[in-house]
Amino acid sequence: MNKNTQLFTEEQLDFIREMMNVGAGNAVTAMHQLLMCPVDLKIPKVHVLPVARVSSIIDNPTSLVACVKMGMVGDLGGAAFFIVPERHIKRLITLAEKVYPGLSQLPGENQEEDLSVIVEIGNILCGVYFTAIHDFCGLNLYHTVPVYTLDMIQSALDEALVKLSLQIQMAILIENKFVIKEDHINTLLLIIPQANSVKPLIDALGKAKKVYGSA
Amino acid sequence: MTHSPHLISSTGIGSCVVVTIYDPRSKKGGMAHIMLPGSNGLNGTDSPYKYTDTAIVCLLKKLLSMGSAQQDIVAKMVGGAQMFLCSNDTGPGIGKQNISSVRRILGQEQIPLSGEEVGGNCGRNVDFYLDSGRVIVKTTGEKMDVEI
Numbered sequence: 001m002n003k004n005t006q007l008f009t010e011e012q013l014d015f016i017r018e019m020m021n022v023g024a025g026n027a028v029t030a031m032h033q034l035l036m037c038p039v040d041l042k043i044p045k046v047h048v049l050p051v052a053r054v055s056s057i058i059d060n061p062t063s064l065v066a067c068v069k070m071g072m073v074g075d076l077g078g079a080a081f082f083i084v085p086e087r088h089i090k091r092l093i094t095l096a097e098k099v100y101p102g103l104s105q106l107p108g109e110n111q112e113e114d115l116s117v118i119v120e121i122g123n124i125l126c127g128v129y130f131t132a133i134h135d136f137c138g139l140n141l142y143h144t145v146p147v148y149t150l151d152m153i154q155s156a157l158d159e160a161l162v163k164l165s166l167q168i169q170m171a172i173l174i175e176n177k178f179v180i181k182e183d184h185i186n187t188l189l190l191i192i193p194q195a196n197s198v199k200p201l202i203d204a205l206g207k208a209k210k211v212y213g214s215a
Numbered sequence: 216m217t218h219s220p221h222l223i224s225s226t227g228i229g230s231c232v233v234v235t236i237y238d239p240r241s242k243k244g245g246m247a248h249i250m251l252p253g254s255n256g257l258n259g260t261d262s263p264y265k266y267t268d269t270a271i272v273c274l275l276k277k278l279l280s281m282g283s284a285q286q287d288i289v290a291k292m293v294g295g296a297q298m299f300l301c302s303n304d305t306g307p308g309i310g311k312q313n314i315s316s317v318r319r320i321l322g323q324e325q326i327p328l329s330g331e332e333v334g335g336n337c338g339r340n341v342d343f344y345l346d347s348g349r350v351i352v353k354t355t356g357e358k359m360d361v362e363i
Binding site for chain 1: 226227228229230231250251265296298299300301308309310336337338339340355356
């Protein structure tokens with residue numbers, strides 16, 4: 001195990017994974033309410049790993065993605081990224097368009113993709129995961145106004161990963177596969193607490209353990 | 216570091232900067248994918264090629280040790296984008312800092328910058344051809360590649 005994930009005991013890692021599973025449940029509810037249709041979710045993959053290893057999880061660093069970036073503020077500082085592969089963007093926009101006609105503009109010739117729907121979904125999903133963290137271990141987390149880019153995943157993440165990997169850091173990467181009307185929508189949520197937020201997270205996990213017992 | 220007819224590629228360049236140095240006489244050269252402007256954070260396990268100052272000096276030393284003459288060496292630079300445009304950004308982002316740091320270090324080492332494709336807010340891929348020293352830049356969303 002790498003020194004960064006050694007910051008956590010196996011039990012604490014289980015707690016983090018469990019929090020993220022609660023977040024996944026919240027995410028399904030949020031997507032269902034947003035898209036007004038049945039939404040299912042395959043078992044999510046939750047990785048707790050050093051920031052420097054995030055790139056190794058990504059299949060193809062040059063694949064195009066919509067990447068929504070939000071600052072994480074409150075009891076923990078850091079950043080969160082909501083990522084949708086290019087091939088799934090249009091599906092998601094189309095699903096949202098059926099519920100909210102005129103909300104988003106599909107790209108025409110010489111027209112840039114309007115990603116406001118993706119930004120809004122990222123905004124909501126990040127919020128529900130933060131709520132899960134709050135419910136589980138009492139940390140109050142908020143995110144800043146999202147900004148986005150449509151680019152290669154490696155390019156989109158390089159600044160955050162480089163800056164944060166200078167310190168002892170860990171990241172939580174959640175791979176979700178939503179099943180919506182027989183369509184599969186893959187998303188990634190990357191939560192990177194800054195170095196001085198790891199201890200408050202560990203302390204909060206300790207308090208949660210006292211309340212919930214072993215994970 | 217390598218020589219003609221080889222090709223060196225780097226992909227997914229955002230705020231990072233790729234620097235190539237090349238000796239057209241011997242057709243030897245090298246590339247560094249630089250992530251940060253200064254090596255203040257360098258520790259024993261870090262790669263010197265991660266930081267502008269140490270990366271350029273390392274590349275230069277290697278090329279000189281391969282028999283190149285200082286006055287023949289030229290450099291090119293690609294990258295340094297600002298991937299997210301934030302209205303509340305204060306000060307230059309990492310991308311701009313990387314660009315100005317590369318210019319400064321190249322100036323200090325007296326290596327002329329013979330081409331660049333920097334800034335903007337899109338990711339880039341780079342191919343560096345050692346047979347001619349040309350650098351082909353593919354930018355996300357752009358149909359045409361750029362040669363520098």
